[in-house]
Amino acid sequence: MKIDEITNVAEFEEIAKKKLPKMVYDYYASGAEDQWTLKENRNAFSRILFRPRILVDVSKIDITTNVLGFKIAMPIMIAPTAMQKMAHPEGENATARAASAAGTIMALTTLTTSSIEEVASTGPGIRFFSVHMFKDRNVAAQLVRRAERAGFKAIVLTVDAPILGHREADIKNRFTLPPHLTLKNFEDVHLGKIDETNDSGLASYVAGQMDRSLSWKDVKWLQTITSLPILLKGVITAEDTRIAIQSGASGIIVSNHGARQLDYVPATITALEEVVKAAQGKVPVFMDGGIRRGTDVFKALALGASAVFIGRPVVFALAAAGEAGVRKVLDMLRDEFELTMALNGCRSLREITRDHIVTEWDRPRIAPAPRL
Structure with a gap:
């Protein structure tokens, strides 16, 4: 299938599955244990329905927004996703260029196959850096300072991975980083290799390097x-x-780590409204997990998200067609989202409201007929 024949985001995964080695595809695609949450991250969107408003002039639609004071072209950003050169030789660098071309934000994870500085050198763009907490706090501190020097605009602290979830596909495949690649941010401290083990090499790496004592005090630190x-x-x-707001967080990302950590937690779209209500508008709330359509983006915003992050669609598009694939995914989601806004009678993001959707946890909007 040629890139100009692709009509939806899901088709990129089909191409990626054929192109990638099984170990790499399984690493990107799989979730934890029974993978119930992995499926639910998608399925939960299908149980949210629209209540579109009609006869609204939608000849002009504005989908721009601000995230932490930075204006972006759409409320769709790129989530931190590890080891992207397994998908394509240009890896994170290609993703960074595609994000910049789309006028949106890329979050770069700690476990990258391109360094912080290499990604920064790809050109202008608004970028966040996602840090994991290492047992050696100096490692984390050095990463944060490098990101600051490279012009990154925010720090994302991953708080749900003090240890790695039980990812059975990685165990079966004895996952390890392909020998021609390294974790580029750690070459100078000799932590760039993931050793082969009898189970998941990544799980062993995380167990050896990441700090299980991660707590709220580290947010303060x-x-x-x-x-x-x-x-x-x-x-x-x-x-x-x-607690996050009390601890000084500038924003929250509702995430279950792509269903790769604890299975049987709610889909993020299901958990979103609870978090939004608790935040009370004090900080922006974002979400990731399961987003494959512009309709999904609209539903997330209707439930109170300021914007969303996408992860797997990016790596699958990267595997399928490199930078052009990532650009295509962002273009398709943008166009689908704008179309969804128009058909719901919304001309700007502020016009998207909770009244535009109905969820399974809403009370019936029509009262049952009284008994006679």
Whole structure:
């Protein structure tokens, strides 16, 4: 299938599955344990229905928005996704160029196959850096300072991965980083290789390097070493939302790590409204997980998200067609989202309201007929 024949985001995954080695495809595609949450991240969107308004002049539609004070072309950003050179030789660098061309934000993860500085050198763009907490806090501190020097605009702290989830596909495949690749951010501290093991090499790497004692005090510690805003990624409850705000978080990303950590947690679109209500407008709330259509983006915004992040669609498009594939995914989601707005009678993001959707947890809008 040629790139100009692709009509939806899901088709990129079909191409990627054929092109990628099984170990690599399974790493990107799979979730934890029974993969119930992986399926639910998608299925939950299908149970949210629209209540479109009609006879609204939608000849002009504005989908631009602001994220932490930065104007972007659409409320669709790129989530931190590890080891992208397994998908394509240009990896994170191609993704960064595609994000910049689309006028949106890319979040770069710690476990990259292109360094912070290499991604920054691809050209202008608004970029966030996603940091994991290492046992050696100096490693984390150095990464944050490198990101600051490279012009990154915010720090994303991943809070739901003190240890790696039980990812059975990676165990079966004895996942390890292909020998021609390294974790580029760690070459100078000799942490760039993932060793082969009898199960998942990544799980062993994380167990050896990441800090299981990660706690709220580390959010405070991060604030002492950087002046950049800090987003917490991996919040799915009202209780943690309130603590996050008290701890000084500048924003929250509702995420279940692409269903790769704890299985049987809610789909992020299901958890979103609880977090939004608890945040009370004090900080922006974003979400990732399961987004494959512009309709999904609209539903997330109707439930209170300021914007969304996409992960797997990017790596699958990268595998299928490199930078052009990532550009195509962003273009398709943008166009679908704008169309969804028009057909719901919305001309700007502020016109998207909770009244535009009905969810399975809403009470019936029509009362049952009284018994006679």
